[in-house]
Amino acid sequence: MDDIEKRSGTVQAVDRAMAILEVLGDDEEGCRLTDIARRTGLSVSTVHRLLTTLEQRRFVQFDRTDGMWHVGRGAFAVGSAFTRQRNFVAPALPILRRLRNQTRETANLGVVDDGEVVVLTQVESREIMRAITRVGGRAPMVNSGMGKAILASYADADIDALINRQGLRKATGKSITSTAILRDEIAAIREKGFAFDDEEFVTGLRCVASVVYGAQAEPLCAISISGLSVRVTDDRVEALGKLIAEAARELTMSLGGRAPER
Template sequence: MSRQAGIGTVGKALEVLDRVAAVGRPVRFSELLAKSSHPKATLYRLLQTLVSQGMLVYDDQRQTYSLGIRLVRLAHAAWRQSSIAPIARPFVKALAETVGETVHLAQLDSGQVLYVEKRNAADPIDMFSQAGKVGPAYCTGVGKALMAFLGAAELDDVLKKQSFYRFTPATLTSEEALRADLARIREDGIAFDREEHEPGIICIAAPILSSKGRPVGALSVTTSTRRKSVEDLTELRPALLGTAARIAAAVEDWQFPA
């Protein structure tokens, strides 16, 4: 088998894994086939390979496929090696206790925001974000804080991946408007979500920068407009920036993933 063919096969197998994961429950072959671009025989062969490697589990009685335990082991290994969450967790916890609001820790993942840690306030608010969940970058405080400090070429690439869907009347729906906001964030050092992703949800966010100025994560304090205004959140700036700096120092020796 040629190297290119091998890459193609791996890509197809990962695509099947993604489809099984996206369903969110054990799934039948017929369901996968209905949404697959692969011929029946190819899809069956890929599924059999994934089962044999422990990436999927097949239930003979229900005739369904679900994610395998090997993926759990890989996920834990990736979490330890590629996420700053284990290092940042005590700092996130301390900040949440200090400010009495929900604190998020996030990283960029293929142009989107991956929430890697979340600490709720004593009185938590129902909101979209959860640890392990992926959200849009262009309309979240952590996303904008991360994008604002990317290099020019990397920022161009990330901006191409934004959908600019209007979630609320406050959502920035053009690259021009977002770039203007990012310029302000670079100058000020903090970002805000002014109900841009969810109505009634606001936040103040700061990047976590390496000694070379590379954004390795972002931290936010999130609350509801029923509790605070954006102006109120500004008072949390010293605590937020101080925590971001402490996390940055703690992860300085961490091997940053490309």
Template sequence: MSQVQSVERTLSILEILSAYPEGLSIANLSKELSLAKSTVHRLLSTLMTNGYVQQDEQTGHYRLGIQCLVLASSLLNQLDIRKVAKEALHILAKSSGEVVHLCIHDRNEVVYIDKVESDHTLRMYSQIGRRALMHCTGVGKALLSGFTEEQIDHLIAEKRLAKFTETTITNKANLQKELREIRDRGYAIDEQEHEKGIRCIAAPIYDHDGNVVAAISIAGPADRVTNERIKEDLAQAILTQSKQISAKLGYIKK
């Protein structure tokens, strides 16, 4: 087994375990990886020794270790956009009373890098570090507004336009129409396209070169985050904060 293959298999273990917070047995890991249990055990032993994997004493299942959190925290602290946007997120959460997100895109997916909870208890898909598809989320569509047509074609070829609800955009023509509207008005709306009953408004963040590098959103139950409320209040609020964040990153609208 080459060193490169060992690294690839080790990374595969970490990626698989990240999807199972409750952990996995070595048998299930072996099945997922299509590797012998003995091979998986050797790799797990190395990861456990270095703190990247831990084993539940009661179930015997393996899950991610504390060292993964250390690395993740270090990476997030290096993302200056989180520091720059922090005040704006809290302002929006306080003024709207809803959940506010900060996201970036990576490998044609949305990655949630910060989140400010509202005073209302609401269980949502999002959590820091989690990924989502771009075509069916407000933040995703806000990020896509900065994509070229070639990038859009690559996204569709790689990720497809999966349907999650009755309002999910599932074809290129409708997605392109939606993105044109987002560019014109400056914000995106997730019309319950990923989670039924959840509506959100999102706006892109620009860097000093005019590139869309992040997006912020306000999300909540559709009966609270109504289209009327978006037009009367939330749209202006999120545009104000997105522009301020962009300005702090050196963006000057021409």
């Protein structure tokens, strides 16, 4: 271990291998060796050496027909453990399927990780044109329906602390960048029981979401319906909000949870 690694507490080879896995995880079509090198900033020879090691452990796999590298089943097995540890995923799936069937849109379940929402699982819309936020995808809490739904369950002081730490990021032209506007929206979410993401993280994508609580009235996760803005129109939002709020209450009850007293 060199002096830099001793000071930072990191191991360079491991850090580089993780960077490669992150690149492959972001591209479902796979990547060529040169593309991985360009996106990680590593030399081709270094990337090839690390890929060879990862391949031996089945964390990546190489398709010789087109020369593309993909995430392997070893990485999938390890990543799946994250979902298995969340005992609310399995009970949520029947509810997500019902929401998908009722609305014809994609139903999602997400949790908070370091101030962002991570999509744990989803049931995809059967529509030909559909909006998908991939499983494992992340979004800032203030820019997403699920994130805002969970944020509204926090104490005001905790919301202020998150905003001070992370700021209000402008991801699209509709992103909330005013603290005053966010406060008004949080108040509305608490009143209605659901949150609405109006193309605030991805242009053309709308999302309606509600929070799911645990036994101590703490927010466990959120569920949502997401769809293209041409289908999730203004006149559907209220009805979708009622559906998603009821589904969140159902999941809360099935998990032995309870909503906090207001």
